[in-house]
Amino acid sequence: MKALRHWSVRHAGGLRRVYDVFRKYAPSLAVVVRLVGRERSEKLFAPLERAAKGLLFDCRMCGQCVLSSTGMACPENCGKEMRNGPCGGVRPDGGCEVKPKMRCVWLEAGEGRKRIAGQAPAEALLLPPVDQRHRGRSTWLQIAAREDVLPVLEQRPALRALERPKHDFERACESGRFLVTAEIAPPDSSDCTELLQRASRFRGLVDALNITDGAGAHCHLSSVAAAAVLTANGHTAVCQMACRDRNRLALQGDLLGAAALGVRNFLCLTGDDIRNGDHPGAKAVFDLDAVSLLGIARGLRDAGRFASGRKLEAAPNLFLGAAANPFVPPYAERVTNLEQKINAGAQFIQTQFCFDLELLENFMRAVRARGLHERCRILVGVGALRSAKGLRWMAQHVPGVHVPEKVIQRVAHARDQALEGKKILLETIAALRGIEGVAGVHLMGHKNEDLLADAIVESGLRTRVDLDKSEGGVERHCCSAMPGSTA
Ligand code: SF4
Numbered sequence: 021m022k023a024l025r026h027w028s029v030r031h032a033g034g035l036r037r038v039y040d041v042f043r044k045y046a047p048s049l050a051v052v053v054r055l056v057g058r059e060r061s062e063k064l065f066a067p068l069e070r071a072a073k074g075l076l077f078d079c080r081m082c083g084q085c086v087l088s089s090t091g092m093a094c095p096e097n098c099g100k101e102m103r104n105g106p107c108g109g110v111r112p113d114g115g116c117e118v119k120p121k122m123r124c125v126w127l128e129a130g131e132g133r134k135r136i137a138g139q140a141p142a143e144a145l146l147l148p149p150v151d152q153r154h155r156g157r158s159t160w161l162q163i164a165a166r167e168d169v170l171p172v173l174e175q176r177p178a179l180r181a182l183e184r185p186k187h188d189f190e191r192a193c194e195s196g197r198f199l200v201t202a203e204i205a206p207p208d209s210s211d212c213t214e215l216l217q218r219a220s221r222f223r224g225l226v227d228a229l230n231i232t233d234g235a236g237a238h239c240h241l242s243s244v245a246a247a248a249v250l251t252a253n254g255h256t257a258v259c260q261m262a263c264r265d266r267n268r269l270a271l272q273g274d275l276l277g278a279a280a281l282g283v284r285n286f287l288c289l290t291g292d293d294i295r296n297g298d299h300p301g302a303k304a305v306f307d308l309d310a311v312s313l314l315g316i317a318r319g320l321r322d323a324g325r326f327a328s329g330r331k332l333e334a335a336p337n338l339f340l341g342a343a344a345n346p347f348v349p350p351y352a353e354r355v356t357n358l359e360q361k362i363n364a365g366a367q368f369i370q371t372q373f374c375f376d377l378e379l380l381e382n383f384m385r386a387v388r389a390r391g392l393h394e395r396c397r398i399l400v401g402v403g404a405l406r407s408a409k410g411l412r413w414m415a416q417h418v419p420g421v422h423v424p425e426k427v428i429q430r431v432a433h434a435r436d437q438a439l440e441g442k443k444i445l446l447e448t449i450a451a452l453r454g455i456e457g458v459a460g461v462h463l464m465g466h467k468n469e470d471l472l473a474d475a476i477v478e479s480g481l482r483t484r485v486d487l488d489k490s491e492g493g494v495e496r497h498c499c500s501a502m503p504g505s506t507a
Pocket of ligand 1: 097098099100101102105106107108109110111115116117118119123124125126
């Protein structure tokens with residue numbers, strides 16, 4: 021099965037030509053389908069299609085075949101059911117984050133596309149999420165019966181300037197100043213005292229604080245609740261929303277819920293592999309991928325409509341972001357994936373940890389060549405680990421994190437490993453400030469707030485004066501002072 025799947029990708033050009041002929045002549049069977057009856061025809065077509073496409077593509081019969089757009093690589097084999105390019109967890113050898121023995125479907129798709137004449141790998145088109153009603157049904161029959169259910173590739177227009185009030189982080193993004201954001205994880209508790217203490221270390225030093233959403237597939241207080249508590253206590257929160265744990269109804273409901281509690285900024289993510297977390301036996305949802313979630317969130321805001329098309333009573337005011345990972349394969353397609361996210365609605369981007377400036381430079385060169393840095397604000401992820409052992413563990417166990425061996429060795433041979441880690445962080449921040457198109461840094465580090473706050477000051481990004489000015493704010497531990505949900 022596996023061998024034939026690779027064969028199909030290698031012969032994507034020929035298979036596409038066969039498909040084009042089929043698409044041209046199959047609709048002439050519409051009369052026959054009508055005579056035989058739709059359901060009886062289904063019973064004939066579906067098993068045939070399942071057998072043929074199962075053999076050639078390891079097809080899962082989603083009922084809305086997109087093989088002709090994905091270089092004859094079936095995205096249903098993707099461990100996260102992504103429809104719009106690779107996740108950020110592709111392994112250095114090209115293996116899948118979820119199924120390590122399988123090559124990432126999107127690497128195969130890139131190769132297949134190159135073999136299809138006229139289908140440039142740089143296409144930044146968007147595939148809509150799967151319509152589950154068609155699952156198990158024959159796509160061939162839909163073509164033969166002239167039913168218009170095949171997904172249409174969309175090219176969304178560049179974001180237009182929206183007539184709506186802009187809040188802190190969006191204004192900061194538009195200010196042109198070098199941005200600073202930091203990330204904190206919600207507590208394993210409903211008591212937010214410690215969360216607020218950790219957040220307070222960054223008061224006056226950052227433009228926004230990200231609240232992670234089940235990072236590493238570990239369960240914590242919900243990101244919506246934590247972001248709302250931070251907002252109620254005068255912080256500017258970025259609420260991370262991962263597609264792993266909720267379907268499209270729940271995600272839209274949570275976007276509206278968070279907006280009702282005053283949260284304005286959202287980072288749309290696909291989510292880490294569930295089996296790496298503390299509930300490996302749980303069901304991963306992945307009804308949407310990050311690109312689809314962005315498009316749907318944008319539709320809530322700009323069209324005032326749910327994904328179903330039903331109208332909202334009032335559109336929420338959302339500022340939307342997404343993640344990028346220039347540090348793992350497929351490197352060339354990372355920029356295409358970024359463009360997809362911008363086309364879908366991303367206004368800011370936060371990247372995975374940058375320990376490899378050369379890879380980032382390559383990525384930014386391609387970003388500038390396409391003018392993408394002018395369409396969104398790109399913040400590069402940075403952080404420091406206290407030891408070479410910690411760095412090595414992260415490189416080996418955290419999907420999507422790339423740490424070059426020379427960085428690990430530099431820390432390993434230092435007399436004070438924690439200090440060396442911080443020196444590397446400061447050097448990285450200084451270098452990033454000189455790269456055209458980098459709009460800021462995003463600091464990450466689990467329960468490492470003191471070191472990160474010091475690094476912000478020592479790197480000259482912000483001063484303690486900013487911090488002193490902002491102190492004196494009273495921390496409120498409940499949501500009694502939530503900002504209104506209008507605007
Ligand atoms: S690495 Fe990610 S995008 Fe690639 S097949 Fe696996 S889950 Fe899908």
